[in-house]
Amino acid sequence: MFTxxxxxxxxxxxxxxxxxxxxxxxHGPLAVTGAREGDSIAVNGVCLTVVTTTGQAFTTDVxxxxxxxxxxxxxxxxxxxxxxxxALVGGRLGGHIVQGxxxxxxxxxxxxxxxxxRVLRFNLPGELAGLVVDKGSIAVDGVSLTVSAISAPDExxxxxxxxxxxxxxxxxxxxxxxxxxxxxxxxxxxxxxVERLLAVRSAS
Numbered sequence: 001m002f003t004x005x006x007x008x009x010x011x012x013x014x015x016x017x018x019x020x021x022x023x024x025x026x027h028g029p030l031a032v033t034g035a036r037e038g039d040s041i042a043v044n045g046v047c048l049t050v051v052t053t054t055g056q057a058f059t060t061d062v063x064x065x066x067x068x069x070x071x072x073x074x075x076x077x078x079x080x081x082x083x084x085x086x087a088l089v090g091g092r093l094g095g096h097i098v099q100g101x102x103x104x105x106x107x108x109x110x111x112x113x114x115x116x117x118r119v120l121r122f123n124l125p126g127e128l129a130g131l132v133v134d135k136g137s138i139a140v141d142g143v144s145l146t147v148s149a150i151s152a153p154d155e156x157x158x159x160x161x162x163x164x165x166x167x168x169x170x171x172x173x174x175x176x177x178x179x180x181x182x183x184x185x186x187x188x189x190x191x192x193x194v195e196r197l198l199a200v201r202s203a204s
Contacts, residue, residue, distance in 0.1 A: 004144020
């Protein structure tokens with residue numbers, strides 16, 4: 001489990017793509033501190049398992065399903081990534097409960113700069129539209145954010161906006177995003193549970 005509070009800006013040192021998987025070598029001195037084989041580290045919001053650690057980097061294997069559901073397959077050597085180690089039980093939850101199980105991807109539609117803030121608008125895949133609410137939480141590339149605006153329920157093309165403070169821009173890769181870029185999205189686990197409960201109830 002994660003909180004969506006990015007601990008470190010890492011870097012992809014190497015990526016090996018095979019027919020149905022990929023192996024990433026990720027540079028992250030803080031992320032590998034105390035890390036052991038089998039530990040979980042979120043890379044751009046995707047929960048991955050440490051295979052080995054070497055100095056200031058770790059390697060991890062990514063399954064075909066994860067490559068399909070996320071943006072990890074588009075990474076190249078040198079790509080910056082958001083890193084977060086699994087939350088410690090008893091620590092402060094600075095963001096919200098983030099599992100690292102990406103629901104899908106979204107595309108950056110618009111950037112509205114402000115004197116201190118920067119507002120980003122992303123498209124919202126139809127199957128996720130009902131899981132995102134105004135003032136609710138969403139993880140974008142593993143960053144815990146509050147939804148500041150959302151499309152009306154009857155709009156054909158769903159979207160949502162997040163407002164980024166200077167600290168979020170400084171500490172994450174979101175400051176590097178341009179219109180058209182794709183990001184990983186994870187909706188609030190509570191919303192997903194409610195949706196499932198309602199679906200099961202209506203089917204019974």
